[in-house]
Amino acid sequence: MSSATSNQLDFSTAAINQSLSKERKIELYTQMVRIRRFEQAALKYYNAGKMGGFLHLYIGQESVAVATISLGGENDHFITAYRDHGHALAVGMGMNECMAELFGKQTGCSKGKGGSMHYFAPDKNYWGGHGIVGGQTPLGLGLAYGVKFQEKEGCCLCYLGDGAVNQGAFHESLNLASLFNIPVIYVIENNGYSMGTSQKRSSAYTGCLAQRAEAYGMEWDVINGSDVYEVRAKTHIAMERAKKESKPTLLEIDTYRYYGHSVADANAKKYRTPEEIENYKQNHDPIILFRRKLIAEGVFTEEDADQINKAAADEAAASVKFAEESPAPTIADISTDVYWETDNQTEASKIGRHFFND
Amino acid sequence: MSSATSNQLDFSTAAINQSLSKERKIELYTQMVRIRRFEQAALKYYNAGKMGGFLHLYIGQESVAVATISLGGENDHFITAYRDHGHALAVGMGMNECMAELFGKQTGCSKGKGGSMHYFAPDKNYWGGHGIVGGQTPLGLGLAYGVKFQEKEGCCLCYLGDGAVNQGAFHESLNLASLFNIPVIYVIENNGYSMGTSQKRSSAYTGCLAQRAEAYGMEWDVINGSDVYEVRAKTHIAMERAKKESKPTLLEIDTYRYYGHSVADANAKKYRTPEEIENYKQNHDPIILFRRKLIAEGVFTEEDADQINKAAADEAAASVKFAEESPAPTIADISTDVYWETDNQTEASKIGRHFFND
Amino acid sequence: MSRTLSYREALREGLDEELARDPNVILMGEEVAQYNGAYKVTEGLWKKWGDKRVVDTPISEAGFIGMGIGASMLGVRPVMELMFWSFHSVAFDQLVNNAACVRYMSGGLCHCPIVVRGPANGGTNVGATHSHIPEGLFASFPGLKVCAPATPADAKGLIKAAIRDNDPVYFMENTLLYGTTGEVPDPADGDFVIPLGLADLKREGSDISLIAHGRSVIHALEAAETLKAEHGIDADVLDLRSIRPLDQDAILKSVMKTNRVVLIDESKGFGGVSAMVSHIIQENAFDYLDAPIKRVTTIDAPAIYSKHVENEQLPNPKRIVEKVLSIA
Amino acid sequence: MSRTLSYREALREGLDEELARDPNVILMGEEVAQYNGAYKVTEGLWKKWGDKRVVDTPISEAGFIGMGIGASMLGVRPVMELMFWSFHSVAFDQLVNNAACVRYMSGGLCHCPIVVRGPANGGTNVGATHSHIPEGLFASFPGLKVCAPATPADAKGLIKAAIRDNDPVYFMENTLLYGTTGEVPDPADGDFVIPLGLADLKREGSDISLIAHGRSVIHALEAAETLKAEHGIDADVLDLRSIRPLDQDAILKSVMKTNRVVLIDESKGFGGVSAMVSHIIQENAFDYLDAPIKRVTTIDAPAIYSKHVENEQLPNPKRIVEKVLSIA
Ligand SMILES: Cc1ncc(C[n+]2csc(CCOP(=O)(O)OP(=O)(O)O)c2C)c(N)n1
Ligand SMILES: Cc1ncc(C[n+]2csc(CCOP(=O)(O)OP(=O)(O)O)c2C)c(N)n1
Ligand SMILES: [Mg+2]
Numbered sequence A, B: 001m002s003s004a005t006s007n008q009l010d011f012s013t014a015a016i017n018q019s020l021s022k023e024r025k026i027e028l029y030t031q032m033v034r035i036r037r038f039e040q041a042a043l044k045y046y047n048a049g050k051m052g053g054f055l056h057l058y059i060g061q062e063s064v065a066v067a068t069i070s071l072g073g074e075n076d077h078f079i080t081a082y083r084d085h086g087h088a089l090a091v092g093m094g095m096n097e098c099m100a101e102l103f104g105k106q107t108g109c110s111k112g113k114g115g116s117m118h119y120f121a122p123d124k125n126y127w128g129g130h131g132i133v134g135g136q137t138p139l140g141l142g143l144a145y146g147v148k149f150q151e152k153e154g155c156c157l158c159y160l161g162d163g164a165v166n167q168g169a170f171h172e173s174l175n176l177a178s179l180f181n182i183p184v185i186y187v188i189e190n191n192g193y194s195m196g197t198s199q200k201r202s203s204a205y206t207g208c209l210a211q212r213a214e215a216y217g218m219e220w221d222v223i224n225g226s227d228v229y230e231v232r233a234k235t236h237i238a239m240e241r242a243k244k245e246s247k248p249t250l251l252e253i254d255t256y257r258y259y260g261h262s263v264a265d266a267n268a269k270k271y272r273t274p275e276e277i278e279n280y281k282q283n284h285d286p287i288i289l290f291r292r293k294l295i296a297e298g299v300f301t302e303e304d305a306d307q308i309n310k311a312a313a314d315e316a317a318a319s320v321k322f323a324e325e326s327p328a329p330t331i332a333d334i335s336t337d338v339y340w341e342t343d344n345q346t347e348a349s350k351i352g353r354h355f356f357n358d
Numbered sequence C, D: 001m002s003r004t005l006s007y008r009e010a011l012r013e014g015l016d017e018e019l020a021r022d023p024n025v026i027l028m029g030e031e032v033a034q035y036n037g038a039y040k041v042t043e044g045l046w047k048k049w050g051d052k053r054v055v056d057t058p059i060s061e062a063g064f065i066g067m068g069i070g071a072s073m074l075g076v077r078p079v080m081e082l083m084f085w086s087f088h089s090v091a092f093d094q095l096v097n098n099a100a101c102v103r104y105m106s107g108g109l110c111h112c113p114i115v116v117r118g119p120a121n122g123g124t125n126v127g128a129t130h131s132h133i134p135e136g137l138f139a140s141f142p143g144l145k146v147c148a149p150a151t152p153a154d155a156k157g158l159i160k161a162a163i164r165d166n167d168p169v170y171f172m173e174n175t176l177l178y179g180t181t182g183e184v185p186d187p188a189d190g191d192f193v194i195p196l197g198l199a200d201l202k203r204e205g206s207d208i209s210l211i212a213h214g215r216s217v218i219h220a221l222e223a224a225e226t227l228k229a230e231h232g233i234d235a236d237v238l239d240l241r242s243i244r245p246l247d248q249d250a251i252l253k254s255v256m257k258t259n260r261v262v263l264i265d266e267s268k269g270f271g272g273v274s275a276m277v278s279h280i281i282q283e284n285a286f287d288y289l290d291a292p293i294k295r296v297t298t299i300d301a302p303a304i305y306s307k308h309v310e311n312e313q314l315p316n317p318k319r320i321v322e323k324v325l326s327i328a
């Protein structure tokens, strides 16, 4: 049976990282920074009352989405839970449509219908954004099933939290994935907490959460999420397994969220010590660490990095402006996007009453 | 982490079996025989059109219910799925009320309301009889939770099939059991098939199904179900763990059903070879094997055993007569046993409309 | 030309034709392939179409239904069998959130062309957990479509429409109808598809409207004959066939003609399709009603096992006749 | 004597009193203990009552709700929080089969005195999957009881009745009401319990009946004031409070007085509590109705996220007034 890959000290030497051009490396850095700046802007305007509902920030976890998604090709698909802004930007969605979605505007990626938890971009192989904990895990399986059915060499990366592993649907998905040899990779983004509950208080396990894969005869691995190179190197192995052998993998990426569960989480500093949070920010921040590495590698200078930061902040500010100026959905908009057939005014849509409004 | 107990050759020497009196041994044999005769009678009358719905026969698996339940004390509880006649008789339910239930009569253990899949006897710590695959597994957890909450030294044995292990609720239960140290013992009665699907076609696993327990840091074991002594010896270890350490266990007992999934299963001989079925009947039948052992031990003679068989057959025939002669529920009976409050005509039951009949 | 087929055969023919028409159509569920289906609806299809098109699953309804939904977003067109529709309870989240809402929450970017089918009925002595009647339940979720055919021809015509529909369609069959027979058009005479949303007036009368779906239609037809023969009451029998979309025009047309209505619904008394149809009628044909709208529903308790009374718990021709006589 | 409490505080006081009254009562759910509850309903109770009585669970709704049901059969009295009632979708089997049917299927031998509680509402910009309105859904299952209080006093009185009830009671709160305040009797004046099944006439009028439950009651009261002030229409506002058992007498009494009805219900248009109440009224007060029964429901689509229009999708005073004017 599988076990964690040996702990290589420097993952930058892995072939998949060696093959990265300077430009690609800068791009990875830029994407992480863009996610952070985007969310900092979102937080500011959330607190200013510009958007409603939940806002689950990804800040601290940026390396996971960016590094894993950087490995994706034409037939690789992505799906995650409600903490979905990072993945969205990493697959190439624009800040404008993402910010406008938070503001509940017509120009939002989901036309203001989905909100923070429900970003989608099927044209970029990004299938959401899902609010029910664990509910996306069978969907991820299905996307990978579809890739295989269509006889394409591809896979699906399906992300979930450390709390989501205790949902029944996830277990059913693991069994199906292994039994049917589905090219799905489940990525547990282990930030140590499900809301205010630590991993130890929510899960029983041997060794680590990913090791649960053994129950299904499935390969697994554990990854240090603060190292972009490590995430890429180890995820690449899983993706190759999916594509070449059509076999699933369960990955666990250790990471951390700096803010509360959502912005509404008033307890964020009660169930975690300030020292714990500070330690992560100082010593494990994926952006700081990658920046340091790229400077050491001579990929860019401090000034280049600062410039990237500034550009990202400007882009975020512009997206806020775009969102603010965009029109809100109308009452009539409430009733579209319910049925494909009625949206497309097909023959079928004209027969029988589809909507039951008083 | 735990692993299968070493394969002792003769489990009769285990202390828990050594302590069995002659009378208790004969009782165990008698109970297995009574289950078989009861079900043979039920099958006959099912085929004669005397009862409706499903009839899931336990024939071939008798040792599992009888040997495990024989270990039960005052604070030990039992709950199973729809293949529930064996457990019912083993906990001490009478053939009459069980047969009458199949016949859909008022005198049935569930007044003809539950049917074959829903036998209950809370006074004997038997909590059903449940039709939704895997649905009983959180209930079993709850019974054990209750025992612990009430600070009694006891446990719950919760039975399920090899197909049921792939239901999400079971996985959630395993995690909760281990996390909360609940004295529950899950007993997978592995008869090799879920309807027409073999274990290999329904489950991915390493080693065996019980080994999935490792995912939750839970103890597990595998048991040869055709040996009453082995079932008792190994289940006893798990029950002691539950009672003394308040720790759950996942047991897998290898067994076999001779008939189809239910009597309506027309394919029973298609997905399994006749040789496979015959081999079990000849070489693994728990009743034949135990009978042989008891004769070798000098506990009883061939004639005694035959006498037990005959008495069980007579008892079954009498239960059929009882069932046939019992009254059917009335239309008014349909509406009782819905609410405790209305059944007990409490004050609460007199306020507001409870039933919505036209 | 038409042939006499059983409801089961008609369904199977519909599935087979759709498997032939579109290589993206797949059948999936517990025991649908090698076992030929728990109720033999899919008999022979695995042999004919092979492992890729007809797929057996473990007992993991949430997992495999969700898998079908995910695959459908990529263009696969899964037709998933629930061995009993009652088992929706373990897959409910996938059925009402992922399938029903993914289009909406993505602002129309994703869609989900799946069919979930299987028997949804009481009357087979299998007790409460196996006898749920979920048509009304699922029809209450915008984003979903629901139909419930009563005859072999409707079963075939509607399953084909359901598979071609680009929205999730929950297709409710009936164990007690699988063996019933009826005329079904010959495939040689052309593709036979019945659109969703079209009710069928299965009997014409002028005195009262009996409105039903699924097996209750059969009961209503039988009751109508008794009413005619024994009481001189001539009933319209309207088969809704499809619950959502709902043929409101046909409902109102019948009621405006007869001015009296009995709704027959296997649901329990609180809610169900019939409560909704009742509300629609009184709202839209208030002045046409000469008597309160009455219903015949399942006696309001979990489904009893005993076959001695289960038929009494369910709507049946006798109860329909009595109800009609109470207002006619 | 009474004090002004928030709905949240009133609930908490009710829970606290029941924890004190009966040592078998336990609270259980995600974040209910150490975190003090996602919506702070259980704040302070873990500290006061400790690990045995107030229990945090993992995100395993099917598992822990089923666990509560099992424990209840043995005499424990679990009060389980669903962080959102919307998460019923992943525990549906436990909720509608095990809790609702175990008494029946055992011929009355088992019973299940559990309460499942949590917020069940739209209006908080959390989108389709988190905004389900399941009162009607669960009330349709015989064996279950459902209530949905609108005021702090009702919340306290009903939660205490629910906990003492020996049947499963599904208790639907409302995020948007938690912070609202109202008079609640002082515990010093005696045990304050409101029986299930009793509606409350929250405003008396003679021209039209506005019948609602949950937050819609608040909207109806506001609409009633507008109707009076601007249109001289005097409305009865009946708060159902409890959906099952249902206070049919109070409903009919109001309708027979006013002869006109608007039902307000956060459900989507197909079904819901209001479709059932509509059917009951027309069946039992047919001759008293001067106009069709109208409803104000949530616009029939999954819940939209955008706060710019979400309030328009839901029933609100403006929509109620318009509907009343259409028939008054
Ligand atoms: C079925 C379900 N139960 C509960 C919730 C409420 N909830 C949303 S996120 C969350 C915590 C999830 O934690 P984790 O899986 O670790 O992901 P993270 O938030 O850390 O990214 C909870 C309890 C939900 N959305 N769905
Ligand atoms: C949720 C659910 N899905 C499907 C079924 C139909 N069903 C009943 S028993 C069964 C097979 C179960 O096999 P297993 O767990 O091995 O138990 P066994 O019958 O062998 O005792 C199936 C598919 C059901 N009752 N519940
Ligand atoms: Mg987490």
Ligand SMILES: [Mg+2]
Residues within 6 Å of the ligand: B161, B162, B163, B189, B190, B191, B192, B193, B194, B195
């Ligand atoms: Mg089995």
